Amino acid sequence: MTRIAYLNGSFLPLEDTRISILDRGFLFADGIYEVTAVLDGRLVDTPRHMARLARSAREIGMRLRETTEQIETIERELIARNGLIEGLVYLQATRGTDADRDFLSAADLEPTLVMFTQAKALIDAPAARTGISVATVPDIRWGRRDIKSVMLLAQVLAKQEAVRAGAQDAWLVADGMVTEGASSTAWILTQGGTLVTRSKSHVTLPGCTGDALAALVGELGLTIDFRPFSVEEALAAKEAFNSAAGSLILPVVAIDGQPIGDGAPGPVTTRLRERYIAHARA
Known part of the structure; x- marks a missing residue:
């Protein structure tokens, strides 16, 4: 089964995902992430994870590409497309891709949002x-x-x-x-x-x-x-x-x-x- 990832509005095969080398997450670790458990095909403790994600974004003055409600919907769709029963959803949000490497980012930068699933035994580990x-x-x-x-x-x-x-x-x-x-x-x-x-x-x-x-x-x-x-x-x-x-x-x-x-x-x-x-x- 082809593993499906999510990148900036699109679901696509994991091997086809591409992020620019000028993305600030790659150059400066200018980004945040969340890892959410999945049991029985369902997200675990999602409200806590989304609240922490929003707080992390605020603390570094970064805009999220989607609302936390939209992100949760995307995560559920990603679980369904991958047929994930037990494992994890990884989410990473960065400040985005700049025109060139600079410690100060452009004010109108479009944030990057990427997600993928990972099958993992959590209950019977x-x-x-x-x-x-x-x-x-x-x-x-x-x-x-x-x-x-x-x-x-x-x-x-x-x-x-x-x-x-x-x-x-x-x-x-x-x-x-x-x-x-x-x-x-x-x-x-x-x-x-x-x-x-x-x-x-x-x-x-x-x-x-x-x-x-x-x-x-x-x-x-x-x-x-x-x-x-x-x-x-x-x-x-x-x-x-x-x-x-x-x-x-x-x-x-x-x-x-x-x-x-x-x-x-x-x-x-x-x-x-x-x-x-x-x-x-x-």
């Missing part, structure tokens, strides 16, 4: 059954991490460093405190049974999956302490996990080679994952 190990890596990103920028080189380098250390993913660390995962929100469960994750600020990206999860934890009799936590506190935690659209709720069973709890996905993380999947499918 092997990593969800076994858990993953993470390596802590210095956080070298820019100061406005709350903007979902396409400027992801620091995250690429962090994930490469984690793999070299024998881990599957990275947790980013500044001044001994965990910021977040390289492409996820980081959580721990303390020995006292409290969930801990960072509060919203310019330091972290507000996670849509994490926000949805936070609204559900009370059903399981849990509370959340929104604050930073140290690497040492994470190593002493009862459980740990990541939340992200691309992996939902993913158990972290080791940090820097040291087991968390008994080194297996914990019961609370398992229940949270099950509850979130039920929410997503509803």
